Amino acid sequence: MYEEYSHFKAIIFDMDGTLVDSGKLHENAWRQTLNHYGIPIDNALMRSLAGVPTKETVDILAKHFNVELSVSSDVVNDYKEAIVRETIHQFVKPTPLAEYAEQCKGLKPMAVGTGAYTTEAKMVLETCGLTHLIDHTVGADQVVNPKPAPDTFLRCAKLMGVEPKDCIVFEDAQAGIQAAKDAGMFVVDVHEKLNIVNDYFLE
Template sequence: MTTDTNYDHYDAIIFDMDGTLVDSGQLHEFAWRETLQHFGIPIDSAKMRSLAGVPTIETLEILIADFNCQVVQSVQTMNDYKEALVRKVSHRFVQPTALVNVAKQYVGQIPMSIGTGAYTEEAKEILQHCGLSQYLDHVVGADQVAAPKPAPDTFLRCAELMGVAPSKCLVFEDSKMGLEAASRAGMAGIDVLKEFGIENNYFLIPG
């Protein structure tokens, strides 16, 4: 676990949100378990963990195809159900991670953004609840880009909004897909589990 948090040689910082800047694994696990049970889709913890960071609708489409589910409702209806649950119970689960100290260290010095697989409005609500909005200049959610992580679109959009070259951006991520997205965007990436001991507590228990 690193104790060196001197990132002065970068011109901008991009944080993933869930499992990185925000401890929200249990929030999303609760909402997913309720949603999948409600719509009769099997719950596979290993598969759900492998899909961490994938937007809700894409996750639903993958699960329905993989389990050959015969569903009545549209994926948009299921998405709306899950997002409503997140809004309803987020206050019970979410809190900042230790990376808030990095945000505090660089606020007002360099621009900082969120690049997340969550939808923008949901992300903004969670960040506001955690008291993190004040540190961030932009929030880029999955609804703002053509292709989610591991495509580089999310992080490239953050760089564009901040007016900083991708090569001058540093990305904090907790997932392999997110780190791949950072690499494909031409950005340096930090694995927060390896460097800070931050683990996304999301579908860790089988079942």
Template sequence: MVLDQYSAIIFDMDGTLVDSGQLHEVAWTETLNRFAIPIDRPLMRSLAGVPTKQTIAMLIERFDCKVDSPLEEMNHFKEQVVRDNIHKYVKPTQLAELAKRYHGVLPMSVGTGAYTDEAEVILELCGLRKLLDYIVGADQVTKPKPAPDTFLRCAQLMGQPAQQCVVFEDAKLGIQAAIAAGMDAIDVLTAFQIENEYFL
């Protein structure tokens, strides 16, 4: 794939640059079971890319759950399960080759619904961190995906106009965020047959 018409590349992380669907499915399953929140697999898949706290809040409202634990505690529990299991599940997707090809040619960043610290660990573990100029996690923006803020922040950090950036995404909400940012979006399932194995 030739990207010469763009001045910068933005990757989503989970399900796009990194194969981590099973990691997050395990973490969510343990978390939702722990706090007695129903697991609706199609709903969970549709919420791919939405940060943990927002996802939990939406699930509690959707299923009218009576929970005693604060969102912060539930978020911390899920993050701990992710940390405990990262090494078992994550690996780069074929987009790693594209990132290697454009390293030093175009500025590249990751715009993710994960929190920055978690993204840094995952990308380092996959040997991808050194290829990327910036990581923008959900904790760095006021409105995460599907709002355009994450991708606009990537463009700002790279010093590039939004309309000159291309976004690689696997999730509908992420593609929506890229379009809202005025960027071209490439659906990695259609273009590369990369499918996020997440609550299939």
């Protein structure tokens, strides 16, 4: 299945919905958070924002629904992250892509480029037993412009010492697919090509 990708020198994985099945983890945390702060829940809108960091998502939702928040997006983010930490062991597991990562360990560098923040991303990877496979983890807090900007993936390439054109990116979200394309990298839509579906705010 993966032989056609073997010529790439480095691999970059998105995390949520790609390397890790974490849709229910984040949906549960978002539902509790949005209900707590009085922000309406729109499944289709939430799915469209997959891959966008929490603080930016909060700002978009508040503007979209014309909600005046009494706290900053940082406070909302901290509230959601606390729920994620409390419930992580209930919800996350590796996707079939983890097997491919195992096969490539030691053969080429691998990085995770995610819209999650680095601390949370490392916690998720550790919970799934994937930490030993990943050479670099780049969260949204490490770049000025997170996905859909290309900065996250460009930083991954720089840390791995590989040119962007020599990187393959595995992604599930439109924001990430756009980011990879704008970074000049080859991107695989894991939903379309590998039938990996992120169970996240499904209708």
